Amino acid sequence: MHRDDHAGRPRRTLRSMALLSAAALFLIPLAESASAHGSIVDPASRNYGCWQRWGNDHLNPSMQQQDPMCWQAWQANPNAMWNWNGLYRNGVGGNHQAAIPDGQLCSGGRTEGGRYNALDAVGAWKTTDIRNNFTVKLYDQASHGADYFRVYVTRQGYDATTQPLRWSNLELVHQTGRYAPSQNISFNVSAPGRTGRHVVFTIWQASHMDQAYYLCSDVNFS
Structure with a gap:
């Protein structure tokens, strides 16, 4: 009996280690996300919204019918959603339009x-x-x-469902001053004359270094 107990112990240990390793692998995206930067959460940026809606259920095939744009994004690269807070560019020097080509605004040209x-x-x-x-x-x-x-909103008549986003589609509607370091920042914006579907494009120029975030939020003006 004594020999059988010791013989079984390594197998139980290996099974426990395998389960712990699997759990650790599952948690890697969440840990990576939790160690990074930030995003516009309301109105939600595209990848934050996809993570918010599907992060706990991202393997659900129903996403393809219920949320097809998030579906294609999850299929293309899940890390874009796990790293919803890492969409930034370093060293742009404020020359955002030169750094980000037309058609690549929502990816920050990355x-x-x-x-x-x-x-x-x-x-x-x-x-x-x-x-x-x-x-x-x-x-x-x-x-x-x-x-x-800097907050831009697409001009009336732009159709995000059929047209790539270009700088010429945007109108600057608001620019703020400086904000002290904080986890939560909010400010009011006015975009008169808009109805229906639009894109809110926000540039967040962080103050700790020359680091700029480029964030697309899909909205419906009602």
């Missing part, structure tokens, strides 16, 4: 590696209902603060 490319896909992204006077909310896990935020 085509290397293809992580965020799917965020530029044209189609019927899920929208957040807002009014012409609305509030933009940032969640910044690392409390970087901001030199400024």
Whole structure:
């Protein structure tokens, strides 16, 4: 009996280690997400919205019918959603339009590696209902603060379901001043004359270094 007990112990230990390893692998995306930066959470940026709706259920095939733009993004690169807070560029020097080509605004021009490319896909992204006077909310896990935020809204007549997003489609509607480091920042924006589906494009220039975030939020003005 004594020999049998010791013989079984290594097998039980190996099974326990395998289960712990599997659990650790499952938690890697969440840990990576939790260690990074921030995003616009209301109205939700494209990848934050996909993570918010499907992060706990991202293997559900129903997403393909219920939320096809998130589906294609999850299929293209799940890390774009697990890293919803890492869509930034360093060293742009405020020259955003030169750094980000037309058609790549929602990925911040981050085509290397293809992580965020799917965020530029044209189609019927899920929208957040807002009014012409609305509030933009940032969640910044690392409390970087901001030199400024610039908020653009697409011009009336632009159709995000059929057209790639270009700088010429946007109108600057709001620019803020500086914000001290904080995990939660919010400010009010007015975008008169809009109805229906639009894209809110926010540039967050962080204050801890020359680091700029480029964030597309799909909205419906009601």
